[in-house]
Amino acid sequence: MIFYGTNGTHLRTEALPGTACPTCGTSNALKASLCSRYAHIYWIPFFPYAKLAVVQCGACQATWENKTLPAEIAPAVRTLKQQTRQPYWAWAGLLLVASLSVGGTLYGIHDTHTDxxxxxxxxxxxxxxxxxxxxxxxxxxxxxxxxxxxxxxxxxxxxxxxxxxxxxxxxxxxxxxxxxxxxxxxxxxxxxxxxxxxxxxx
Structure with a gap:
């Protein structure tokens, strides 16, 4: 049986300066938390497939998730996502498969030359x-x-x-x-x- 699924990890939490809260109008009170979603097999991360954002106002505690972001704050969140890289370890499974494939190919070439x-x-x-x-x-x-x-x-x-x-x-x-x-x-x-x-x- 192959154990596979998805998981997530926190990437960063940053303030959104110059952006007012759509609910209470307070400026510089918004913070965005970014999380990465990745696929895994046998709990080994294989590849990331999404960045999710949660924005909260520190003044009124209003909260918005990725698909419900108001238009006023969506551009700032989009910019933050573009500036945030996925962690290298999230590609560990694919890198492992690629390394084994390359290693097997090189071994096969060496073995053929030896033969x-x-x-x-x-x-x-x-x-x-x-x-x-x-x-x-x-x-x-x-x-x-x-x-x-x-x-x-x-x-x-x-x-x-x-x-x-x-x-x-x-x-x-x-x-x-x-x-x-x-x-x-x-x-x-x-x-x-x-x-x-x-x-x-x-």
Whole structure:
């Protein structure tokens, strides 16, 4: 279950100089309090969506809220709103999502570059994650030795729907005893076709 909702926080309270109370006519007796309304998920503020104002006269105690502001004081309140920024923390949720997204993208780029470098210089013990012929199934290939352009591999006899099957399948008795050879170009082609999805070097 996702807990979400809205909340508010006080921004500032300021006098409205030069503005007379519409009820009692007293000058310089009005004060405006501004509040921010923001949306939250799991009580983490995500984004602000409104500034609300409450104006009160210190002389006669008359009070007006955001939608009932008299025309005489609305311009002063509007100016105060424009001069008041939303707090930075009210955007915390969106900033967190953006940071995680950017971090994940950068990690993916780094991981891709690392895989390409390892694939270009294979070594005995390297393990390749391969997308099996069956839909959404994955398995492993392990490099036994490298000789010139040829890479001797053994296939794992098992498959899993885990896209990162190393922990599930990388046990000696799960690999075939019959090796086969692919060229470095074969491996590069498999990579480009999406059949070879990851490279691990213990």
């Amino acid at each position: 390409e470098a390892l694939l270009a210089a294979p070594r005995a013990g390297d393990i390749y994650t391969v997308h099996a012929d069956s839909a959404d199934m994955y398995s492993l290939l392990k490099v036994r030795q490298v000789s010139g352009n040829g890479v001797e591999l053994v296939a794992n006899d098992y498959q899993t729907d885990n896209r990162h099957p190393l922990a599930d399948l990388n046990e000696p008795d799960k690999y075939s005893q019959e090796p086969f050879v692919l060229t470095r170009l074969d491996l590069q082609i498999m990579r480009r076709q999406g059949k070879l999805t990851d490279v691990d070097r213990p």
